[in-house]
Amino acid sequence: MSFTVQGWCPGALRPMQSGDGLVVRVRPPLGRLTPEQAAGIATAAQRHGNGLIDLSGRANVQLRGVTAQTHPALIADLTALGLIDADVRAEARRNILITPFADAPTLRLAAELMRRLGELPDLPGKFGFALDCAAQRVLNDTPADIRLERAADGQLILRAEGADLGAQVSEDTAISALIALAQWFVAAGGVQDGRGRMARLIARGVRPDGGLTGTHAPAPALPPPSPGLTDHGALVGFEFGQMRAELLAVLASFGSLRITPWRMVLIEGAQTMPDLPGLITSNTPLLRVYACTGAPGCLQALQPTRDLARQLAPHLPGGAVLHVSGCAKGCAHPAPADLTLVATHDGFDLIAADTAQGVPLRRAVPLSEIPNLPEFR
Numbered sequence: 001m002s003f004t005v006q007g008w009c010p011g012a013l014r015p016m017q018s019g020d021g022l023v024v025r026v027r028p029p030l031g032r033l034t035p036e037q038a039a040g041i042a043t044a045a046q047r048h049g050n051g052l053i054d055l056s057g058r059a060n061v062q063l064r065g066v067t068a069q070t071h072p073a074l075i076a077d078l079t080a081l082g083l084i085d086a087d088v089r090a091e092a093r094r095n096i097l098i099t100p101f102a103d104a105p106t107l108r109l110a111a112e113l114m115r116r117l118g119e120l121p122d123l124p125g126k127f128g129f130a131l132d133c134a135a136q137r138v139l140n141d142t143p144a145d146i147r148l149e150r151a152a153d154g155q156l157i158l159r160a161e162g163a164d165l166g167a168q169v170s171e172d173t174a175i176s177a178l179i180a181l182a183q184w185f186v187a188a189g190g191v192q193d194g195r196g197r198m199a200r201l202i203a204r205g206v207r208p209d210g211g212l213t214g215t216h217a218p219a220p221a222l223p224p225p226s227p228g229l230t231d232h233g234a235l236v237g238f239e240f241g242q243m244r245a246e247l248l249a250v251l252a253s254f255g256s257l258r259i260t261p262w263r264m265v266l267i268e269g270a271q272t273m274p275d276l277p278g279l280i281t282s283n284t285p286l287l288r289v290y291a292c293t294g295a296p297g298c299l300q301a302l303q304p305t306r307d308l309a310r311q312l313a314p315h316l317p318g319g320a321v322l323h324v325s326g327c328a329k330g331c332a333h334p335a336p337a338d339l340t341l342v343a344t345h346d347g348f349d350l351i352a353a354d355t356a357q358g359v360p361l362r363r364a365v366p367l368s369e370i371p372n373l374p375e376f377r
């Protein structure tokens with residue numbers, strides 16, 4: 001297995017080098033872009049990047065094809081839009097995922113957390129928070145370390161990832177308790193060599209004490225929704241979570257956009273589905289297919305990925321998730337998938353029911369033979 005693991009999460013101020021230039025990741029405040037911010041990002045992506053925009057699995061927006069020369073002007077434009085933090089440290093701390101179906105209490109809690117980020121201890125780069133406390137839980141499949149959720153009886157609870165139960169909190173105490181849980185994570189030895197995740201600490205049998213001890217089970221979680229109309233607006237998807245800046249500019253004209261971790265955008269308040277080229281507006285097997293940038297867009301990729309993913313999508317067994325990865329790092333889908341194809345120098349390894357780092361069922365299958373595998377017939 002050979003790929004580079006970053007000990008940090010790329011952001012806007014600390015972009016990541018890729019095969020097509022720098023990838024600049026923007027964290028929309030409160031998970032939402034106003035029409036002006038969305039239109040501004042579209043303009044900036046064309047002016048300072050290659051016009052390609054990705055949605056990340058943590059509901060961030062990524063501008064591709066930025067250069068070292070264009071990066072300062074891009075940051076200036078994004079700062080004017082209110083999308084840039086004061087410094088790298090502040091940017092790294094704002095790793096907050098908010099349910100796209102946020103209600104008023106959820107938004108108030110998110111705003112309080114944003115105001116109090118400075119009270120958090122130094123946490124590992126990937127450590128994040130999920131505010132999933134609207135009427136229904138929808139972020140259970142999205143990685144996080146500390147969660148605010150609802151119990152079956154509607155009570156607000158704070159839950160450490162990996163723990164079955166959460167501690168009851170109120171709207172007034174929730175953010176203080178969340179900060180206390182983050183401090184406990186550090187004090188309990190959750191960080192080693194600058195890395196660490198809550199679930200790993202909990203798996204070691206370590207448990208928070210006092211008021212942070214959980215007694216409430218979270219309410220059942222819903223699976224990620226499909227494109228369509230919701231009570232909050234229209235959910236639209238994008239092939240491999242990528243769109244052109246021109247499409248974002250048109251979407252901005254419809255209203256504010258809530259960015260989801262499901263490679264979809266919620267157009268706030270829309271009551272009809274837009275019909276635009278490049279938009280996925282109904283359920284399709286493509287939404288169950290993950291493929292990273294692959295070659296030549298990523299420096300670490302050993303093969304192109306997306307043409308193969310498009311070719312295989314219609315042949316997936318019902319409900320199965322396919323992940324096509326340009327290397328074993330598995331960026332596009334860190335969780336296990338039913339079928340994962342990982343590029344090698346000679347073809348693709350096929351892995352069943354595991355992540356891109358799992359043990360292959362078949363090794364180095366040549367590209368031309370993959371559609372004929374029994375798994376895709």
Ligand code: SF4
Nearest residue numbers: 292298326327330331
């Ligand atoms: S998984 Fe894909 S995007 Fe990630 S490093 Fe490997 S080739 Fe690049």
